[in-house]
Amino acid sequence: MIKTLRLKNQDEILIALGIQDRKLRALEKNFKVTVFVKYDSDGSGAEMSVKGTNSRVDKALAKLQQDLAMNDTTKQLNLVKDSRPFADNIVFRPAHTRPVEAxxxxxxxxxxxxxxxxxxxxxxxxxxxxxxxxxxxxxxxxxxxxxxxxxxxxxxxxxxxxxxxxxxxxxxxxxxxxxxxxxxxxxxxxxxxxxxxxxxxxxxxxxxxxxxxxxxxxxxxxxxxxxxxxxxxxxxxxxxxxxxxxxxxxxxxxxxxxxxxxxxxxxxxxxxxxxxxxxxxxxxxxxxxxxxxxxxxxxxxxxxxxxxxxxxxx
Structure with missing residues (x-):
């Protein structure tokens, strides 16, 4: 069977495929499935097709969705962490000199x-x-x-x-x-x-x-x-x-x-x-x-x- 997963942006593509497709190859090896990736014409997103037996495809997709959900949580935490230093226009705080700001x-x-x-x-x-x-x-x-x-x-x-x-x-x-x-x-x-x-x-x-x-x-x-x-x-x-x-x-x-x-x-x-x-x-x-x-x-x-x-x- 074949099931598809929509990757909405480049961040999700990187999470699913990994650098130089390392995570994709690991997914195929661990779950014994075959994965095809079709990129959008403008490069903004992609469609991921996972082929294999029912149980293996479902397990592979569950792992992918878990990784994407964890990234969304991390993004929210980073937004909270990110908001404090930018509140006063400060970009970076060096340890030994004054903060860098606009x-x-x-x-x-x-x-x-x-x-x-x-x-x-x-x-x-x-x-x-x-x-x-x-x-x-x-x-x-x-x-x-x-x-x-x-x-x-x-x-x-x-x-x-x-x-x-x-x-x-x-x-x-x-x-x-x-x-x-x-x-x-x-x-x-x-x-x-x-x-x-x-x-x-x-x-x-x-x-x-x-x-x-x-x-x-x-x-x-x-x-x-x-x-x-x-x-x-x-x-x-x-x-x-x-x-x-x-x-x-x-x-x-x-x-x-x-x-x-x-x-x-x-x-x-x-x-x-x-x-x-x-x-x-x-x-x-x-x-x-x-x-x-x-x-x-x-x-x-x-x-x-x-x-x-x-x-x-x-």
Whole structure:
């Protein structure tokens, strides 16, 4: 006989199938049944068909329904646990320094989008907290067991010095490009905790080129400096998303270092993905700058210069 079970979303798919289908294979082995999975065309859910003798199919379905019910209970507990820290806009509480919190309306909107969407694309000037807040949200998700690991990546685009002329091996050459991400985690975790997460592969910081060929499940993935991706790189990155994962894409369209600025993958992504329902777009402005007060004035001055320059060209 064959019976079916409806999986309503990606969370339920992950619970039923497990990472890399491990739970599905265990279910087939333990209950001596055959399972077929038909995914919805938009990837939002799936239908699971269990084939075997009556008693074995019923027992397998009972186990699946028990797992799904336990997840619903856990979600409710997490919502209660989750509500307290966010009541005062606090995202993450480091042990040794002040809490990380939203300091502008756009930052608050950004944080809310991260926890309510699978993909968030943000753009805005330097100093608006895009990278730092994304890292804080990732640590928060890890703390609440909403994710199993954090992966942060950046494209390596030469702006000034050529990589070949920099001293050291390839890791030492790319390290300066990844340094701002290290700094963000150092500030929130301290060096010892950071090194522990990194050593145990819970936290991974890599150049974008290292992402090719991977499928990342139950992961919180951040792409920083996305304005310097080519369209093909952006497409490659976005298709790394596996079941139970969340992606944050950050960039500053005023700091494109590509030879042809119109080829930015961030620009194209906004156009291509604009109508997808589980993708959120957040745009920061100079008013959201939270660095030295002079940085806000610098951003504003350059914006005025760019607008004036564009008019002169036209």
């Amino acid at each position: 300091r502008s309306e756009n930052q608050k909107k950004y944080i809310e989008a991260i926890f309510s969407h699978d993909l968030v694309i943000s753009s805005g000037p330097a100093g608006t907290g895009k990278t730092f807040l994304a890292c804080a949200c990732a640590l928060r998700a890890l703390e609440l067991e909403m994710t199993e690991r954090i992966i942060v990546t950046r494209p390596i685009v030469e702006a000034g010095e050529k990589l070949g002329f920099l001293p050291g091996n390839i890791e030492e050459k790319v390290d300066p490009y990844l340094r701002p991400i290290y700094d963000a985690f150092y500030a929130m975790l301290g060096i010892e905790k950071f090194n522990s997460l990194k050593y145990n592969n819970i936290l991974e910081i890599v150049p974008l080129a290292y992402m090719r060929g991977r499928t990342l499940e139950k992961a919180f993935i951040i792409l920083d400096e996305a304005q310097n991706t080519l369209p093909a790189q952006m497409r490659m990155f976005l298709t790394r998303m596996g079941i139970g994962s969340k992606m944050i894409v950050n960039g500053d369209l005023s700091q494109i270092d590509l030879p042809n600025k119109k080829e930015s993958g961030l620009l194209q992504a906004a156009e291509v993905l604009g109508k997808l329902k589980n993708v959120a777009f957040v745009e920061f402005s100079g008013a959201d700058v939270v660095r030295h007060p002079l940085v806000r004035e610098i951003v504003s001055a350059y914006d005025k210069y760019d607008k004036k320059h564009d008019k002169e060209i036209k």
